[in-house]
Amino acid sequence: xxxxxxxxxxxxxxxxxxxxxxxxxxxxxxxxxxxxxxxxxxxxxxxxxxxxxxxxxxxxxxxxxxxxxxxxxxxxxxxxxxxxxxxxxxxxxxxxxxxxxxxxxxxxxxxxxxxxxxxxxxxxxxxxxxxxxxxxxxxxxxxxxxxxxxxxxxxxxxxxxxxxxxxxxxxxxxxxxxxxxxxxxxxxxxxxxxxxxxxxxxxxxxxxxxxxxxxxxxxxxxxxxxxxxxxxxxxxxxxxxxxxxxxxxxxxxxxxxxxxxxxxxxxxxxxxxxxxxxxxxxxxxxxxxxxxxxxxxxxxxxxxxxx
Ligand code: ADP
Numbered sequence: 001x002x003x004x005x006x007x008x009x010x011x012x013x014x015x016x017x018x019x020x021x022x023x024x025x026x027x028x029x030x031x032x033x034x035x036x037x038x039x040x041x042x043x044x045x046x047x048x049x050x051x052x053x054x055x056x057x058x059x060x061x062x063x064x065x066x067x068x069x070x071x072x073x074x075x076x077x078x079x080x081x082x083x084x085x086x087x088x089x090x091x092x093x094x095x096x097x098x099x100x101x102x103x104x105x106x107x108x109x110x111x112x113x114x115x116x117x118x119x120x121x122x123x124x125x126x127x128x129x130x131x132x133x134x135x136x137x138x139x140x141x142x143x144x145x146x147x148x149x150x151x152x153x154x155x156x157x158x159x160x161x162x163x164x165x166x167x168x169x170x171x172x173x174x175x176x177x178x179x180x181x182x183x184x185x186x187x188x189x190x191x192x193x194x195x196x197x198x199x200x201x202x203x204x205x206x207x208x209x210x211x212x213x214x215x216x217x218x219x220x221x222x223x224x225x226x227x228x229x230x231x232x233x234x235x236x237x238x239x240x241x242x243x244x245x246x247x248x249x250x251x252x253x254x255x256x257x258x259x260x261x262x263x264x265x266x267x268x269x270x271x272x273x274x275x276x277x278x279x280x281x282x283x284x285x286x287x288x289x290x291x292x293x294x295x296x297x298x299x300x301x302x303x304x305x306x307x
Contacts, residue, residue: 003062004029004156004188005050010059012045019045021211022059027156027204030186034199037208038300043192046208047158050190051081064155080149081158086141087148090134094125094144097133098151105152119147123177139170143177150181156188157181163195171195194302196290205290207297215297219290226296227288228262231269234282235259241279248275 005027012020020042027033037043048054050061052068052075061068063075088097098119102112120129123143128136133144142162149157159178163171175198181187191202199205199219206216215222234257235241241259245252250272253260263269269285294302 002029003027004064005033005190006060006062007046007050008060008062010046010049010061011057012042012049012054013057018211020049020056023208023211023213024059025206025213025216027188027190029155030182030188031203032182032189032191032201034191034193034202034205035208036192036199036205036294036302038298038302041208042211043208044160047081047160047190047192051079051158052076077152078155079158080152080154080156082142082145082149082160082162084160084164086133086145088133088141088144091132093130093132094136094147095120095129097144098147101148102151107152115151115153119150122181123147124173137170139166139174142166142170142174146174146177155186156190158190160192161194162191163193163198171198175201196294196302199290207294209298215293219293222293222297223288223290225293227290227292229265229269229288230286231261231263231272232284232286233259233261233273233280235279236281237279240276244276244279248272 003026007026008024010020010023011018023042023046035043035046045054049056050063050068052072064078066075066078068075089100092100095116098116099112102116107115120126123146125143125147128140128144133141136144146157146162157178163174166174178189179201182189191198193199202219204216205219205222207214207222215226217225233241245259245261250261261272263272263285266285269283273280273283291301
């Protein structure tokens with residue numbers, strides 16, 4: 001499989017602080033790659049290195065098989081970046097903003113118009129294309145930011161918390177558009193986010209902690225390793241249930257009127273329930289999730305920075 005990003009032994013220090021400490025990872029072409037970590041973990045430093053915004057101290061980065069040190073100009077053509085804070089002009093209309101951005105690239109006039117019209121279509125901006133950027137809603141602005149980042153047809157889109165502060169509906173709309181871009185154009189997405197439900201659709205997740213990689217893998221792999229499913233049992237015969245669980249050496253917690261048992265998978269729940277179904281008045285199986293993974297890997301909850 002072809003890797004579009006390869007980072008090898010990256011390090012970056014600020015004085016004595018090792019912001020990024022010898023990390024290596026790869027991103028497959030066309031994948032959604034999620035880069036997670038608490039504030040201060042080193043995500044922005046890494047992204048800024050990959051995008052040649054800051055210089056690394058040590059290591060190598062290859063973007064689409066090009067070395068970012070020796071092929072810097074070509075590398076820049078391959079990447080688009082959506083920053084947390086917009087870089088567009090509040091006074092200009094959506095169309096004027098996109099046109100001014102497109103003029104930075106070596107494109108012919110009709111090519112520019114064609115690209116902008118195409119992005120207006122893909123990102124559903126037709127209704128707002130003549131409105132001032134500064135007057136748009138958060139969700140509308142985000143879509144325009146994405147259009148701006150795609151104007152030169154990059155192969156990789158870096159998205160730094162693209163949906164923070166957006167309502168769930170708008171988040172969905174943005175994600176539908178992004179997934180279409182991946183499916184139809186083979187776009188690779190490098191994502192940082194605080195929303196764990198967005199991570200579930202990632203092909204590969206890297207969790208950064210204190211400048212080093214604390215865990216990585218697919219969401220399913222990480223859930224298997226770091227999160228367990230939970231069986232919750234409600235019973236009217238607490239004494240009997242407890243002695244049954246103890247007899248079978250099953251560890252449990254009791255809180256909020258229910259017994260909670262960590263299980264490997266739903267099948268194990270089935271076995272426990274079958275020990276004596278008559279003792280149960282109700283039960284449910286809660287699947288392990290990425291929040292649990294994050295908590296178990298870093299010891300802390302990933303909280304939204306500004307929402
Ligand atoms: P994240 O994006 O995961 O929140 P950052 O990469 O921004 O993390 O920061 C990693 C660490 O490096 C933090 O401790 C941060 O304070 C520090 N840091 C980042 N940029 C600078 C800088 N320009 N000067 C000094 N320290 C910095």
